[in-house]
Amino acid sequence: MAKLYASSVSKSPSQPVVRLGIIGTGSRGQYLMQMLQNVPDTEIVAVCDDFKPHLDQAVALTGGKASPYSDYRRLLERKDVEGVIIAVPLHLHAAIAIDAMKAGKHVFSEKSMAKTTDECASMLKVHYQTGKILQIGHQRVFDIRFVRGVQWIRDGHIGPVTQIRAWWHRNNDWRREVIPPSTERRTNWRLYREYSCGLMTELASHHLQVANWVLDAHPVSVTGTGSINYWKDGREVFDNVAVIYTYPGGVQFIYDSVISNKKYGLEVQVMGPLGTVEMEAGKYFLENPPPAPGIVQLINSIEKDLFEV
Template sequence: MQRRSFFKKSALLGTGILMADNLYAGLSMQPLNIAMIGCGDRGKGVLSVIKQMPTKFNAVAYCDVLDFRLQETKKYVPASAVAHKNYRKILEDKSIEVVFIATPLSEHFGIAKDALKAGKHVYVEKTMTYNIDEALALRKLVNQHPKQIFQVGYQYRYSPLYFKVKEMIQTGYLGKVSQVDCRWDRNWNWRRPVADKTLERKINWRMYKEYSGGLPAELLSHQIDFINWAFETQPDEIVATGGVDVFKDG
């Protein structure tokens, strides 16, 4: 399948929810039975889009370790969808074809590995894994399951604007590009309000190193992915510097 047709056939250009053509090849025209593992803001956001595509996807199950997340998710799924607190219950369900993973980053690898071994197609939110060793191991596992689709949710790949920029780079319209400067300015600390202090690390997991890769994983990964994709290349050498800088408004 050509890259151009891959993107044109997406009905969800702005969300990053895209399944390759060969996922549907050999399957009936019935909606794919999907399950969501992780029902925080991103998981519910994905489900809200899936809900708009009843001819393509049927959400039959959803999972989260927090009871209030499961309660919040009910309005995003059919009444018949089954709630679970253990994701393995979803993997045991033979009727489920596709698993969406929107858990904290540190959990991506284990769940994705189990889902692939259970024969599921997998969509996992970025960043794919918590560390390099997990990324290499997961890539090896994906290659061992060639009949299953594995996709990482970098939604900017499916933006018409970003696709146009890639086209301009590849056709030489911009000439020889020798440097790319990326910025992402945010005046927000990412911390969600927590009514129950015992849930602090489960809700604000991005603030803790044992669960998150911090800003490089959450934001910089988008920019690195776009550069690799747009230029169809990989870096030969990496040098990193950083700091925590605060600029007062006004």
């Protein structure tokens, strides 16, 4: 995000500095803070986390300039904070985002938007009521491969989209070191249904957003299944899922995710009668590619004759 932004925007002495607060300074929050250091005309003036080691690390990232808070509501009371970046566990997104917009702050929240559709609707309602920006951090919206890929598809190069297939395969237990042991559920919140929807919100949401973007529509139905068939370690969310979304016009989006095999990594294949686009790889394949240049055709013909004699 920072590279794309920096390539198109240069710092201007007359541009006012945007003062930001970071709510949630774990691994993701700190990663975003590092990206912001490359974005001109921004300043992180406040950071918040209820886990002191993470909070101290975040303050250090700002060179000691940001004020620390353990309660996000105290951060929102600051009049100089114009916007907040929310990088907390999923089940907290809605409440913090709603409080922030009501406090007059613009909001950039990590994906997924919220844990339930009702929470998403509540966030959207407050966005309209307050007029404050509410942006959800789906990374691929900022990725030039996807930006160009979607435009290429909309320009008709593969014909009408007839199917989308996507997968995200990893091979790890998704666990993080727990210090102290009493913080197991809050440290590994992705593994517990109270806080997370597992693979669907943490991984599938990326590719579902791409499917919505490509088709400029939302699914009308979905069917799917999941289970815990490998990581039987006390987790509550599935370690494998397989779903099929149906879009208007009968287009299917077929998705699966596992965390016990990484052979095929991740990809989004958008297919039509004229070709296929592989969005993650940034490649396309035509069903009927144009003829090769004359010299190549000549060589191919010679080789064919030689080998077939």
